[in-house]
Amino acid sequence: EVQLVQSGGEVKKPGESLKISCEGSGYAFTNYWIGWVRQRPGKGLEWMGIVYPGDSDSKHSPSFQGHVNMSADKSSSTAYLQWSSLKASDTAMYYCARLGGYCINGVCSRTGFDYWGQGTRVAVSS
């Protein structure tokens, strides 16, 4: 059974650093991109970026480039989302999700985010 289990909620102050995690199991972790999605309170989903655990390649949405860092550890099947200096506007629920896909005759296609973590709530307040 495919599962993505995220780390617990966090309460931080502005300017502090934070690293949240997403552990995958039940599938070949290194073969699928992991995406991160932000949802501010009462608002919609925001696509932050994706990271490929196989080689740590990552692609960030311009809205998040330079403010967050995405990484992955193959040995522990865990993806990470990291901030070096949090802002109050980072207060949100953060979801990780697996980007599904398939390959036919060497041609690969992505499908969508087929499995999601339970979310990590981050609160940033002075």
Add this chain to the structure above:
Amino acid sequence: SYELNQPPSVSVSPGQTASITCSGDKLGDKYVSWYQQKPGQSPLMVIYQDTERPSGIPERFSGSNSGNTATLTISGTQAMDEADYYCQAWDSRIGVFGTGTNVIVL
């Protein structure tokens, strides 16, 4: 940056058909996924690659995509379908979500 626009809300009577639109420049040239999110839950993919249903998603969910508009259709809407729905597409290998639509089953 690329934008996807959805109506804020759609109301439907039980058993009727709900249509949720997602508009973006030349969206028909891109693959669209749709996600359902109920209060307090993680999103759930209900359509991928414009028209495909993941395993376990009821047949009443269907999708289409042409021109500048993608559409998620819920046929025979049930009370359990009341949720927020988001479209998602890719632009130059970066993803973007739509603004979201709250489906109300009256």
